[in-house]
Amino acid sequence: MGFSPEMIAGVRGDSGPEIGVLIDASLLGSAEGGPAGRVPDPDRLFDIARLNKMLGWLPVAPTLLPPDCKGLAPRLLQVRMHIARMNRQAIDVTTEVTTALTQKGLRHVVLKGPFQQMIVHDDPFRRPSGDIDLYVAPRDRKAAGAVLQQLGFTPLEQDQMLWWVSFLGEQHFRRETDGAVIDLHHRLQQAGLPDWRGAEDVLDRAATMTHEGATIPVLSPVDGCLLMTVTLAKALLAHEPCGWAVADLTHWLARLGPADRAQLAKVAERSGQGQTLALGIALARACNSGNALADWPAHSLPGLPTDPAILRDLVFQPWQREAEAPRRRQMLRMLARGRPHVLAVEALRAALSLTVRATLERRQAGKASG
Template structure:
C-alpha cells in the first residue's frame, strides 16, 4: 500500500458519510453534497483525509455555503489546496510544453497522458488534482532517443541502479532536472506490472488528439484511450490496495463525454488492445460509485472473483483498508483480466514473478554496496 500505517489509522472505521459527500461532489450532473442522508454528519477532518487519499480534494467546493454544514470550516483549507494545485500544475504544463517542443523538433512521435492536460480534456479544468510528475509515452524504438532529448534539456536519469527493473519490467524511466525539480516519466509501455499487456500500444500515437498551450501543440490521448487508461489505473489501484476515487470519477466523466460512435470505437480498441476485461472491471467499479447512462455497459458476469455487492466495490475504491479480505489477489486479478486467454495468463504471471525476483536481486546488490 502506498500510504503509511499512521495515515491509514486516522481513517479506519466508518467513513460512509464522508464518502457520500465525495460521491455527490464527483457526479457528472451537479448534486447537493450538503444532503448526505447519513446517520451522522460528515466529520471535516475525516472528509479532508479521505478526499486527500483519493486525490479528490479538488472536487470539493471552496465555498462554505456549498459544503455540508458540519464541514463549512474546511473552505479555507480547500482554497489553499486549490491554489497550491494551480501553482504545481502550471509549472508541470510549462515543462510539458518545453519537452513536447524538443521531442517534436527531434521528429519523435509522443503523447502526454495523465496530468493537467488530461484533466483539461476531461473536465475543462487542468487544476482538478495535483500533478507533480509529467508522463510521456513514446514507441519502444524511440525510448533512447527521447531520453537523450530530455537530457539535452537538463534532465538526468534517476534510479540507475534499478534501471533494469524499471525499463525492462515496468516499461518506464524517470528523469529529473535539478534546477527546477521537474520530473518526467518516460514510458515505452502502457502496461501495469501484473496486468495484461496493452497490445499495439503504439496505436495511441495514431489516435492522439491535440491541445494548445502557450503556442505549443500538446499531443494528448484520444478520448477512447483516455477511458482505457483510467480503467487500467483502477485495475492497478485495486491490485495494489490503494484508494482510487479520482480514477473512478475520471472514468465516469470520460465516458460521459463520448458520443455513440466513440463508444463503439472504445469497445473495438479495448478488444484489439487486450483491455476489454480491464475496461469491464473499470466500469463495474465506476458503477458502484455512481449512476450514469454511460456506465450501463459491460457484463459483470465476465469478471469471476470480483465481489458483486456494490458497497464492497465502493469500499475497495475509496477505502480498501476496510476490505482487505474481499480484495482480489494478484493471481486472481490476472486470471480475471486475462479470461479466455491462457497464454496471456502464463506470460504475464511469468513476467510478474521475474519482475519481483529482479527487484529483490537489485535490492540485495544495493544493500551490499551500501554496507561496504
C-alpha cells in the first residue's frame, strides 16, 4: 500500500526514540537514535507503531511503557482486543478453507497470518491479519479458485484480473456474508524483484499445525525466513515502513539450528533469492544491536547503504531517507547481481506490468466516465 502525506504527517521528523521503544519491545535488542535527551512522545510512538504494524508488540501494562507513554495503555488494550477479534475470524476462515482444499486433494500452504505468528512468536494475536494468504501451484490455481467460490467467495478486481494474475501471480476473493478476503497466490515473486525459481518446492517442505482437529499446512521455517526477506525487499522498493517484517525475520532466524541454516542457504541459492536473503539479514542486523543475530554473517550489497542508522530508518521511517533509498532499477540490479539475464527479464516484466496496469486503469476510468 502507499502512504499518503496525511498518513505520515504525525511522524515527520526523526522518530529515533520511538523506534528504540519498538525495537526493545520486539526483543530485537537496544537501539540508539533520535535527538539527544528527547523522551518518546506517546502520540508519535502510537503512530510509528501503527504504520509499522507493531502496535501488538507494545505492552498494555502501564508500568512496562516509557514513563511519558503510560497513558497509551487503554488504547493499546483496545488494539489488542481488536487484533484478537480479527485474527480469531482469520483462524476460523483459514481452517475452513484449508479443510476444503485438502478434501479436494489440492496441495497448498498458508502464508503469514495468525498461524505463522503462532509458530514465530507463540502468539497468534501479535499483528492484525485481515486478508488470508494461500499459495498453490500454478496448475492448481483455477481448481482452488473454484473451491473458494463453492464456499461463497467471489473473485474481485475482474477489470484488472490480467494484471493481478499474470504479473503479480495472485487473485483476490471476498465473501459477502462475513467480509473474509482470500489472497490466492500461485507465485511467490514480487513485481520488480527476481523470480522465485522452483516455488512449488515450498509445498514439499511445508510443515503442519493442528487446530480443532484440522491440519493446517504452513511454511517451513526455511521458507518462512526466505519469504520474509522477499517481503522486506518489496517494502524497501515501495518505501513502506516494515518494522513488523524485520521483527518477524529476526525471530525466524534466531530459531534456526545449524541444519536449518545450511538448508536456508541452499534453498536461497536454488530459488535465485541468495541476494534477497543477504538483504534481509543486513536489514535485520542493522535493527538489532543485541546478540540474536551476532553469528549471522554481514554481507556487502552494492547500492545498499552500510550505515546501520540509515538502514534502520529505511525500515521504520523511509520518508526520512528518500535520498538514500535504493531506486527500482538499482534494487533489481542489486538482487540479480551476477545474473544479467535475470536483470533483463525482470526489468522487462516490470515495465510490461506497469504498462498493462496503466492501460487497464485508463479503460476502467473511461467506462466510469461513460
